[in-house]
Amino acid sequence: MATRRLSLALALLGGTAVHAGGLPPPAYQLAAAQAGIPASVLFTIAQQESGTLLRGQLIPWPWTLNVAGTPQRFANRDQACSALTVALTRHDPKRIDVGLGQTNLGYYPERYPTACDALDPRSNLAVTADLLREHYADVGDWIVAAGRYHRPAGGAPAARYRMQFSQRWQHLEAATSSRRGPRS
Numbered sequence: 001m002a003t004r005r006l007s008l009a010l011a012l013l014g015g016t017a018v019h020a021g022g023l024p025p026p027a028y029q030l031a032a033a034q035a036g037i038p039a040s041v042l043f044t045i046a047q048q049e050s051g052t053l054l055r056g057q058l059i060p061w062p063w064t065l066n067v068a069g070t071p072q073r074f075a076n077r078d079q080a081c082s083a084l085t086v087a088l089t090r091h092d093p094k095r096i097d098v099g100l101g102q103t104n105l106g107y108y109p110e111r112y113p114t115a116c117d118a119l120d121p122r123s124n125l126a127v128t129a130d131l132l133r134e135h136y137a138d139v140g141d142w143i144v145a146a147g148r149y150h151r152p153a154g155g156a157p158a159a160r161y162r163m164q165f166s167q168r169w170q171h172l173e174a175a176t177s178s179r180r181g182p183r184s
Helices: 002-013 017-021 026-035 039-050 077-090 115-119 121-139 142-150 155-180
Strands: 051-054 057-060 064-067 070-073 096-098
Touching: 026 039, 026 121, 039 051, 039 057, 039 121, 039 142, 039 155, 064 077, 077 096, 077 115, 096 115, 115 121, 121 142, 142 155
Parallel strands: none
Antiparallel strands: 051 057, 064 070, 064 096
8 A cells, every 4th residue: 555655646746757757747837837937946846845765866755744843754645634733733833844845834824724735735836836936026036036935034044945956956957958858
């Protein structure tokens, strides 16, 4: 059963799509298109926020929580939802990040009908994409927008995040370009 869930998650999230096709997986492309942002930006954010090494690739993991600075990954949504429910009784929601984009439940409570809805990959990607678009609208630069997504207050944590994001994003863009081949 665990293997089936892993296969389903990899199919949904495109665990092999980046390796094989060089493009962000379809779920990222759809959420990005709906928000009007580059799919590569959304995928890079998800890699950075919830990525875990699977089969030698950094794959965003939908059932990831970060509770008071401690990352936690679960095999499925039900397990993650149970842990999230407990975490919300023990911690300020501003100390809890959830899902592919690690949306903070305390700062964005209105973005999901319930806390566990943040564990739905499509909903989480849509919210992440919308937040990125909002930050980009303020600054006009995807790298700066990524830093603001991670830490709106800025400072050294945002600067480190921007540097990591920029490196991952450039790597993804280069891989995507090389797989597409020369343009005529």
